[in-house]
Amino acid sequence: MSNRTPIMAGNWKMNLNHLEAIAHVQKLAFALTDKDYEAVEVAVLPPFTDLRSVQTLVDGDKLKIKYGAQDLSAHESGAYTGEISGAMLAKLKCAFVVIGHSERRQYHGEDDALVNAKVKAAYQHGLTPILCVGEGLDVRRAGNQVAHTLAQVDGALKDIPADQVRSIVIAYEPVWAIGTGEVATPADAQEVCGAIRGRLVELYGQEVADEVRIQYGGSVKSGNIAAIMAQPDVDGALVGGASLDAEEFVKIVRFADQAVG
Numbered sequence: 001m002s003n004r005t006p007i008m009a010g011n012w013k014m015n016l017n018h019l020e021a022i023a024h025v026q027k028l029a030f031a032l033t034d035k036d037y038e039a040v041e042v043a044v045l046p047p048f049t050d051l052r053s054v055q056t057l058v059d060g061d062k063l064k065i066k067y068g069a070q071d072l073s074a075h076e077s078g079a080y081t082g083e084i085s086g087a088m089l090a091k092l093k094c095a096f097v098v099i100g101h102s103e104r105r106q107y108h109g110e111d112d113a114l115v116n117a118k119v120k121a122a123y124q125h126g127l128t129p130i131l132c133v134g135e136g137l138d139v140r141r142a143g144n145q146v147a148h149t150l151a152q153v154d155g156a157l158k159d160i161p162a163d164q165v166r167s168i169v170i171a172y173e174p175v176w177a178i179g180t181g182e183v184a185t186p187a188d189a190q191e192v193c194g195a196i197r198g199r200l201v202e203l204y205g206q207e208v209a210d211e212v213r214i215q216y217g218g219s220v221k222s223g224n225i226a227a228i229m230a231q232p233d234v235d236g237a238l239v240g241g242a243s244l245d246a247e248e249f250v251k252i253v254r255f256a257d258q259a260v261g
């Protein structure tokens, strides 16, 4: 049994404006209890434009929910129109930043070198990366999911020292399972999450690898979370669509399809 604290994070993607964000976080705050926060680290990952509102709410009401951004710039500051720096996110007291989500790799051409630069930028500003990796359908059909995902891990972690890596969160998100309703089987999730931990052992040793939290992401819902969380190398979930429903997300935080209240 590991002593890693599970981490459930809601990636809102490009959903919820800042007013909706406030209402949503209030619902989560109302439903989640101290007991929940003792058992699980809970985070929301809203769009950039919501972060100030979420910060004000969390600070003002001393909420235990954490928050972070969905991306950051690899650059420090300057003439990079449209980019948001790690320093800006740190100033808003973000705990986390998602890096290398498959939607950014696919639609914005982010490669392993850029992902690696973003991981470095995150650590420079005390932000914990939620590093996303995972294979597409073609790779899965060819049976190359482990090799493909480990190559992404190697690329993202190049030159990142062990004392930083121990705090990272790695999200295994098979692209074919994202937003499709086609969740990976618990065994599929364990196969790749276990291989990721194995690679961390090779790169950084057992002690560091044992501290790293590895999430599964892709069509997670309250009805399938318990079986996924029962896998030894799965320490949480990165939840997309289901995190936009406060009641459903609270059920996921509690690992089960049970009544909220």
Ligand SMILES: O=C(CO)COP(=O)(O)O
Pocket (backbone or CB within 6 Å): 011, 101, 173, 177, 178, 179, 180, 181, 217, 218, 219, 220, 238, 239, 240, 241, 242
């Ligand atoms: O991409 C995801 C989280 O980052 C998963 O999205 P869904 O939960 O909507 O499949």
